[in-house]
Amino acid sequence: MANTVIGSSIVIDGEITGEESLTILGTVKGKISVAQNLAVEVGATVEADVEAQTVTVSGKLTGNVVARERLELKPESKMVGDAKSPRIVIADGAGFKGNVDMDV
Amino acid sequence: MADKETVIGPETRISGEVRGDEDLIVRGRIDGRVQLTQTLTVEKGATVQADVDVRNLIIAGTVVGAIVASESVKLTSTARVVGDLASPRVMMEAGAAYRGRVDMGDIAAARAAVSARAVERPAASEKPVFRPAPPRMAPVAKAVVVGKAVAPVAPAAPAARPATPTTAAAGAPVSASPPAFPRVAGTMGAMSPAWAKKKIRRR
Numbered sequence: 180m181a182n183t184v185i186g187s188s189i190v191i192d193g194e195i196t197g198e199e200s201l202t203i204l205g206t207v208k209g210k211i212s213v214a215q216n217l218a219v220e221v222g223a224t225v226e227a228d229v230e231a232q233t234v235t236v237s238g239k240l241t242g243n244v245v246a247r248e249r250l251e252l253k254p255e256s257k258m259v260g261d262a263k264s265p266r267i268v269i270a271d272g273a274g275f276k277g278n279v280d281m282d283v
Numbered sequence: 284m285a286d287k288e289t290v291i292g293p294e295t296r297i298s299g300e301v302r303g304d305e306d307l308i309v310r311g312r313i314d315g316r317v318q319l320t321q322t323l324t325v326e327k328g329a330t331v332q333a334d335v336d337v338r339n340l341i342i343a344g345t346v347v348g349a350i351v352a353s354e355s356v357k358l359t360s361t362a363r364v365v366g367d368l369a370s371p372r373v374m375m376e377a378g379a380a381y382r383g384r385v386d387m388g389d390i391a392a393a394r395a396a397v398s399a400r401a402v403e404r405p406a407a408s409e410k411p412v413f414r415p416a417p418p419r420m421a422p423v424a425k426a427v428v429v430g431k432a433v434a435p436v437a438p439a440a441p442a443a444r445p446a447t448p449t450t451a452a453a454g455a456p457v458s459a460s461p462p463a464f465p466r467v468a469g470t471m472g473a474m475s476p477a478w479a480k481k482k483i484r485r486r
Contacts, residue, residue, distance in 0.1 A: 182292030186305045189289050193299010193315055199292045209299055 187222055201231075203238075221255065234264070236273075243277075293328065309344070327361045334397045340370070342379075351394045369393030 182199035185191060189205035200215040203223045210228050211217060217231035223238035234246040237253040244250060246264035254272035263280040288306055291297060295311040302318045309329040317323060317331065322339040325331050329344035340352040342362040350356065352370035360378030369386040386393055 182290070183295040183311070184288065184290045186289035186303065186307075188305045189301065189303035189307065191297060191299060191301050193297060193301075195295065195297050197292065197295030197311070199294040201292075201295065205289075205303065213295075 185223075219256075291329075325362075334400060336394060336397055349393075349397045349400065351390060351397050353390060353394075367393070 183195075183197060183201045185201070185203045185205045185207060187204040191205070191207045192209060194210045194212075195201065195207065196212045198214045200217070201211065201213045202218045202220060203225060204220045206224045206226075208226045211225070212230045214232065216233045216235065217229060219225050219234075219236045219238045219240050221237045225238070225240045226242055228242045228244075229240070230245045230247075232247050233249045233251070234244055235251045235253065236256040236258055239257045241259045243261045244258070244263065246262075246267075248264070249266040249268070250262055250264040251268040252258055252270060252273035252275055254270045256270075257274040259276045261278040261280065262275075263282070265282055267279060267281060269275055288308060289303065291307070291309045291311045291313060293310040296314070297312070298314040300316045300318070301307070301313060304320045306322045306324070307317070307319055308324045308326060309331055310326045312330045312332075314332045317333050317335045317337065319337040321337070322341065323331075323335060323337040324341045325344040325346055327343040330347075331345070332347045334349045335346065336351045338352065338354045340350060340356045341359070342357065342364055343359040344361070345363040346366065347364075348366045350364070350366055350368045350370070352368075354370070355372035355374065356368060356370040357374040358364060358376060358379035358381060360376045362376075362379040362381070364379070364381045365383060367384040367386070368381075369390050369392075371387055371390065373385055373387060375381065
């Protein structure tokens with residue numbers, strides 16, 4: 180269970196840092212840095228540079244992403260920005276524009 | 284999972300602006316500004332160092348900043364709050380620590396004042412904004428015991444004696460006259476209750 184949840188009507192403008200998991204259903208602009216998992220759920224909008232252990236995108240994400248372990252773009256997700264992660268999963272139906280760096 | 288409430292976990296920190304139309308529970312920390320049309324709950328151990336404009340506010344943790352609540356504010360027994368507070372209904376439980384001004388009347392004016400503060404501050408996403416240190420709880424006014432008793436050997440002038448209550452107490456026998464406790468004039472410490480003399484624990 181995610182420790183921090185940003186609800187669908189919440190708008191955050193600024194920086195989020197944390198040592199736990201973060202689930203976003205609302206809107207976040209700025210910067211996100213979490214030690215564990217980040218989930219951008221359906222309907223969520225994130226315009227931020229992101230750093231996390233694993234990143235799972237089901238909504239919209241604009242910004243550069245560094246996932247230390249895994250980045251997953253679910254079907255229906257939209258992502259614009261550079262992705263850096265050793266494992267990247269892009270599902271059928273996902274939209275993605277940007278560079279991919281798997282550190283090879 | 285449909286009705287997920289918004290929770291800021293204990294290990295999470297947000298600096299910037301938080302807006303929304305739903306309840307928000309803070310277990311971690313928010314610096315900046317919070318604007319909600321619903322209820323903000325600051326749980327025990329949580330810190331909100333922000334201007335707060337919400338409908339209902341329940342505080343069990345620490346809040347530093349101007350507070351406007353259009354409906355009610357509740358300070359529970361573990362609350363530590365510094366900042367002016369405007370709300371038509373204000374509840375304080377025994378044990379709550381609060382310093383600031385309470386206004387149960389003119390909420391609109393208080394809200395305008397808070398909004399003006401937000402405007403003069405640059406965008407939170409740029410970089411950490413320097414905020415002047417918020418007013419702390421008044422320090423304990425150190426009562427200097429001036430031994431007025433007639434000392435057995437040399438009756439030194441009490442004014443010349445340095446502020447060392449321990450030696451003064453040890454050197455002088457039990458005072459004949461009640462010991463004077465000069466208070467520093469103009470500080471809150473002279474009149475505030477015991478809890479106000481405790482410093483708010485801030486991380």
